[in-house]
Amino acid sequence: MEHKECMSALLPVRDTLDIIGGKWKILILISIWEGNKHFREIERSIPKLSTKVLSKELKDMEENQLITRTVLNGFPVRTEYRPTEYSKTLQKVILELQHWGANHRKKIFGREY
């Protein structure tokens, strides 16, 4: 049985799941896609999300070039987070996950949400 090729093909799958997996990452990305730019603004747009987790996730997303971070100096310091064009390439992936999940729920529970 040939495993090596298929197993190494899973490294990219792992990478993707690391980037969009977890409890908050997609939520944060969508909030930013929707136009939320500032730290507090994003935080308040997602109920129960803590500053600690948000801070960490934003760093990860910046590293992965999904968002840009710009510090604007002014009265209270403001930071602007913006989605990159590149981040949009994730939309197809997320849509695929969404479609499969929606169909799956119908199959398993015989009803939708």
Add this chain to the structure above:
Amino acid sequence: MEHKECMSALLPVRDTLDIIGGKWKILILISIWEGNKHFREIERSIPKLSTKVLSKELKDMEENQLITRTVLNGFPVRTEYRPTEYSKTLQKVILELQHWGANHRKKIFGREY
């Protein structure tokens, strides 16, 4: 800012990630797709996978109708795990994750695996 609709659209995304996320689920599914049928066979096909985790994941996958489980009585008891036709609907999703991840690695590190 309209959040409610987009946030509820994420429930299916969560469902899908619960089903294919984690360290072993996709590996196990692929092993079964490849033709491995028996518990020990699947276990041995995936280095470092323990019986405990395999046992749990197989149960989850059976609940989600991705595999069927049949007990064959014979000398050493044998169990047959088979992929369902339905499980194949995940291939498109997994391929999407794989493509995005492969392209992402090129973008971030400038090289492939």
Add this chain to the structure above:
DNA sequence: TTAATTGATTACCTAAAGGTAACTGATTAC
């Protein structure tokens, strides 16, 4: 000077995922 706001960081804790290893029950071959 005090309070308030923004954008965080830090220390500490809990819960969930996963790992380790020993063990069970059934059966058969020796």
Add this chain to the structure above:
DNA sequence: GTAATCAGTTACCTTTAGGTAATCAATTAA
């Protein structure tokens, strides 16, 4: 009866993800 094989289960431990709450630095308005 002893060993081996298959298909698991159980108890226990470690690691990681995530939650809670206090704190900090900068700035401005009252």
